[in-house]
Amino acid sequence: MGNWLLILTICAAAVQSCVAVDRGNFKTCDQNAFCKRQRATQPGNSPWEILLDSLNSTISSLQVQVISSRSQARLQLQLIALADSTLHFELDEVNPIKLRYRAQESLSGSPQLSSLKITEQSSDSISLSFGGTGKAILLVKPFRLDVYDGDQLVISVNARGLLNFEHQRVRKSKLWEAMSTVAQTVGSVGSSLPGKAYSWVLQWLPWSSEAGRNEEPSSEPAEEEMKAEAETKHPDEKPVEEEEEPGLWEETFKSHVDSKPYGPTSVGVDISFPGSRHVYGIPEHADTFALKQTKNGDPYRLYNTDVFEYELYNPMALYGAVPFMMAKRQQGTVGIFWNNAAETYVDIEESSSGSVVSSLMNLVSGGGNEPHQQTHWFSESGIIDLYIMIGPTPKDVVRQYGSLTGKTPLPQRFALGYHQCRWNYNDQEDVHSVNKGFDLHDIPYDVLWLDIEHTDNKKYFTWDPVKFPDPLEMVHNLTANGRKLVTIVDPHMKRDSSYFFHEHCEQNDFYVKDKSGKIYEGWCWPGSASYPDFFNPAVRDYWASRFALDKYEGTSLDVYTWNDMNEPSVFNGPEVTMPKDCLHYGGYEHRDVHNMYGMMVVEGTIRGQLMRSDYKLRPFVLSRSFFAGSQRFGAVWTGDNIADWEHLAIAVPMLLSLSVSGIPFCGADVGGFFNNPNTELLTRWYQAGAFQPFFRGHAHLHTKRREPWLFDEQTNKIIKASIKKRYTYLPYWYTLFYEHEKTAVPPMRPLWMEYPQDGETFSMDNQYLLGDSILVHPVVRSGEQEVSVYFPGVDTLWYEIETFRVYEAPGYQTIPVAIEKIPIFQRGGTIVPKKERARRASSLMTKDPYTFIVTLDKQGKAQGRLYIDDGQSLEYQKGSYITLELNMEGHTLSSKVTNQGAFETPESIDKIVIVGLSRAPSSIVDNTGRILEYRYDATSQALVLRKPNFSVSNEWSVNLKM
Known part of the structure; x- marks a missing residue:
């Protein structure tokens, strides 16, 4: 058995590494009886x-x-x-x-x-x-x-x-057979039982007995009264002939048989x-943002499945629903x-x-x-x-x-930085080497990730004793540099009598059952595995308890979690997931709850992280599977994408679909999970990923190593610049996520969210907005030298973020796109907060000063916001934070503190850039009468105030004497 287990696991890994999606593993509508x-x-x-x-x-x-x-x-x-x-x-x-x-x-x-x-x-x-x-x-x-x-x-x-609402029903022959059996056991009265007795049995028998659900109806004389009463209770019982239609009581796909004890129960x-x-x-579909017509093909399917190397531009189901x-x-x-x-x-x-x-x-x-x-x-x-x-x-x-x-709670600041991941970093020395490499090459990052190979033989909540003999020391080496670690914890539990988690689940009846009521066994990375029933509150409690620092040895409060394979993925199951007739807590079938399973896993994980910090620190969890409401528990990503240009391009519509559907903390694996990107593709992907909500580089076990410094000098330089640019905009990202928690408006949004009457934007999915201030148009084609950018808004100005070249809306403009940049613009009339000292991790930027970029509209006005708190605790929910309202009008820029709370910070404003001034002022004076030094560039029409040294905790103003 052990050899077969090894072979199956190796084969599964090999299939995922070198073969595109096998559509034959997944149903079409014509292969799905209720869909037909x-x-x-x-x-x-x-x-x-x-x-x-x-x-x-x-x-x-x-x-x-x-x-x-x-x-x-x-x-x-x-x-x-x-x-x-x-x-x-x-x-x-x-x-x-x-x-x-x-x-x-x-x-x-x-x-x-x-x-x-x-x-x-x-x-x-x-x-x-x-x-x-x-x-x-x-x-x-x-x-x-x-x-x-x-x-x-x-x-x-x-x-x-x-x-069309299909009522539950009981196969008539089975009902009669079961009732006859009951009659014999109470004295062989048989069919002489009075009708009311039949009716009494009828109320209980269908869901308390598995007796005979699969035979054809019989015609016993005494069945007539029973039928009449049954049809009074269930008046939609179909004619016997309909029971012969395929797929009503059981359905076969490949070698898998799906039993349906209550018959067809679909609703539409x-x-x-x-x-x-x-x-x-x-979501989730790898398709255009504006959904397409399905009349001549399959409908869009929502059924969480493990679809590696998924195809693009079709309605196949993916990891979330x-x-x-x-x-x-x-x-x-x-x-x-x-x-x-x-x-x-x-x-x-x-x-x-x-x-x-x-x-x-x-x-x-x-x-x-x-x-x-x-x-x-x-x-x-x-x-x-x-x-x-x-x-x-x-x-x-x-x-x-x-x-x-619900909305996504404000994440810790580190979660908005850059994440470095691979399946798998080999051992502690590899982790140390990668961490050191980022410092040697002056590239910031916040989180290093460990995939399944870090565990002891695929047993989660454990460490490989040879590869990771002292994980806590490794964690401390990371966190000493201000960084975090994420470890993977999947919901398939290795069936091993020496594994504490498996033994506890067996002893406490915590696993999902098969249709006969026995513990369900499937195959996944550990080989033979069973799946905790996360719909049972006691299971979620136990799962949460395992994240305690004295239970999950080798971890600290700086170790966070990745819940993968939680659709759930079952290598030998129908459509690579759990059979629909498996049984969950409360007696519900897996068919009833399937799309929610992954979310319930994450709910337990989030609670575990909260409990281990005594509800003081915000949690961080990444999940592959999700459902409506998953946004309350953390981030998601678009799964096992491929290193090609089409997958880079599809990331924008996929992330927009997630964002408008309530899941704003989302991203796509930078570089593509499968295969090896060339340097141009990798460069363009980092440039795009730096301006998307969840920013993680990730790669498959069999790909070449991709740490940014492993490439040629130009590629290394551009990737480094892209990551650093992400860090300079962290104050803006952080403010957008805070505002999302208050308003539900996503940070990454389609143009029509801000310009709802501009029909030109309705089918647009190759560019997007970050908040109401930043317009992004990624470059997603090889060899592209220029792109056509649409600028929305009537009489609106858009400023290129580096040169401050101005473009007037509405309309299209052709923008050159040399390899070192992608088109990014700030809207006239906005004020964007930045921190321009990109250190090696976001936690080291906490006390650094702010820069405000003020881009004026045609009336010389601008507005903006800044949110500040401690970046990690839940104290902000008690009002411990600072919010600033920034306003430029009549040549006066002012800051108003709208919430101070109990939060204190030494942070200050180091620089203010005002763009769109047609001439230099004669002088600049702050609200205390102090004359400020400045520099004006007539070409870019940008004025720079250096070292105004305003505290973010105090209100201030500057007046431009024109």
């Missing part, structure tokens, strides 16, 4: 209608039943008004055999309720108001929900009539966005959150003239049939749990979504 059934639902003939006599309402909600005229199946509809112009739409079975899973873990807490008023009611419709300008109309027959922002129709649910409905020509979100979508129209933006953790598909189709929604728009507005986006959402199990956010601006929508699922 849902997609086959025909539009325009919806059988669902509202039962008005079941209507109930409260101050914030409405409940009513919806019935199918075909099967008489009933659903419970609930509409709940939430604060901040959000409407919660929920559809569930009236009497399910077993309660369906509700993905409540995605939410950051109980949403705040608002008022929902019935404003008008008739036999045809119910009109409602919510959230100020929010209105909704429930159409009775066929059932439809139309949502308005004021008089503008913005979202329509089931307008195309694609609602269409959601249309009138007036919207573009939709965004639903966020079922959130924004729809953009010229005059507004809306969003929806489909809160379902099961496998999910989304079809996107542009409406045709004469469609139901186009006709409705025409009726409401009196205008023509404008094309708009129609989407169709369907999940394998769970309920329809939909949150509708009516905006109306992009920033409103991300705030509304952030209030539901």
Whole structure:
């Protein structure tokens, strides 16, 4: 067995190192029974209608039943008004055999309720108001929900009539067989049991017995009364003939059989966005930012999977799933959150003239049939749990979504610096050598990472005793230079009786079970492995406890965590993950919770880091798998990308999709994980990565070493300059992440987030904004000598950050791109804080002075912000920080302290650069009357004040005498 284990592990590693994705390992829609059934639902003939006599309402909600005229199946509809112009739409079975899973873990807490008023009611419709300008109309027959922002129709649910809700059921033959068995055990009464006795057994048997779920129905005479009562409880029981349709009770993919004890349980409905020509979100896909039409191919799939060397520009699922979508129209933006953790598909189709929604728009507005986006959402199990956010601006929508699922807490400052990673740094001496190399070549970095080879035979929370005999000494050598260490901790636990974690899980029943109730065993890096059931609170508690410094030996408070392979990845499982019929805490199947598994791993890790510091230090965790709400726990990256130009280019739309979907702390492996980049590609990747949120160089085990000093002199010089430039902008990055925690607006954002009415930006994904001040256009093609940059904003000025050459918006400009630079611009009218002394780690820059770059708009004005705290603790949440509001107007630059708290700092302002002055001032005087020295450059129209020596803790001003 040991030899086979070794062979399988080696083969898995070899496959990941040299073969592109094998699409045959992953399902298409045609290979997925529920996808085929849902997609086959025909539009325009919806059988669902509202039962008005079941209507109930409260101050914030409405409940009513919806019935199918075909099967008489009933659903419970609930509409709940939430604060901040959000409407919660929920559809569930009236009497399910077993309660369906509700993905409540995605939410950051109980949403705040608002008022929902019935404003008008008739036999045809119910009109409602919510959230100020929010209105909704429930159409009775066929059932439809139309949502308005004021008089503008913005979202329509089931307008195309694609609602399809598959009720749980019990195979009739199995039910009869099990009941007969029960009857025999209580005295061989057989079929003479009265109907009420059958009914009593019926209530309990389906979920308390695995007896006979796979045989065809039998026809016993005494079954008729039982059938009648069963159909009263579950009125949508399908005809016996339908049970012969493939995929209803079990499904086979390759050699894997997926049993379905409750039959088909998928849910789906269409959601249309009138007036919207573009939709965004639903990460993670290696595709364009503005999502494409899927009518002639597969839908976008959301199913967390380990897809190495993934293909580009297709709807295949990747490592994470966020079922959130924004729809953009010229005059507004809306969003929806489909809160379902099961496998999910989304079809996107542009409406045709004469469609139901186009006709409705025409009726409401009196205008023509404008094309708009129609989407169709369907999940394998769970309920329809939909949150509708009516905006109306992009920033409103991300705030509304952030209030539901949470924001990313402000990370420690070091996490925004440069991270150096490889699979794997070989041993302690290798770690020491790499750390020393950065210092010898004067290249800053903050974190060194260790992959799976640092462990004792792939047993996590341990160290290889030969390669890493004294890990704590190694950690101290790093942290003495102001740096941190990250170690990988994956959720596949080696099945080894000498491994403490495995033994504890076995003894305490902490592992996920297979469909028969036995501990599930799969294959991953350690060989035979089992998977902790992180949906069990006791498991997360135990996992968290293992990060304590006396439990995770060899670590300190400066060691942080990388949760990889947490989709979960299972080398011998269906689609390289866990079988869907595995069982979790609470009796739910893995199919119900799959997309949330990775997030629950990280929740335990975050808590462990908080506990070990007695809740004093902010945690840092990087996760490959994620779901809606994962942003509350840390950073993610785009997985196993490839060292080629296309993968460099796709990073921008992938990171934009994550950013607008609530996950702002995101990045792509610089240089590409697989293969070996040439020096031009590596250079361009460092230049781009330095202006993206999570900045990490990473490479595969079988690639050449890539530490920046290993290349030619020019490449080394440019990479060093790119990393140093990142460090000079850390104050700006840090301020943006603080503002994200307050507002939910991501640091990296599409141009249309700041310019929502500029249609030229709606499909743009080759450039982006950092905050509202910095415009970035990475160079993503080999040999490129110039690029066309679009400058947004009416009568707006954009200044190149090094030369201060000015460009006027709106419009395109051709910008030369020599190898040593990429186009980066600061908007006129902004003030950006920097620290221009890039030391070897961010922690060593704490007391360094600030530089303010002031770029004036056409009116000679500018505004900016600066946030300062201790960079590591949770004290900022208690108000211990400083915020500055900076303002330039009427030739006076001033700083106002808007929050002082209990925080003190010796930091000062060392330099102020004011750009856009047509002439030099005659003198400059501060608020104390002191005359300041300055230098003015007529070519760049830049004025430099050196050594004004203002304290950031005090308010000050300077006046330019013109």
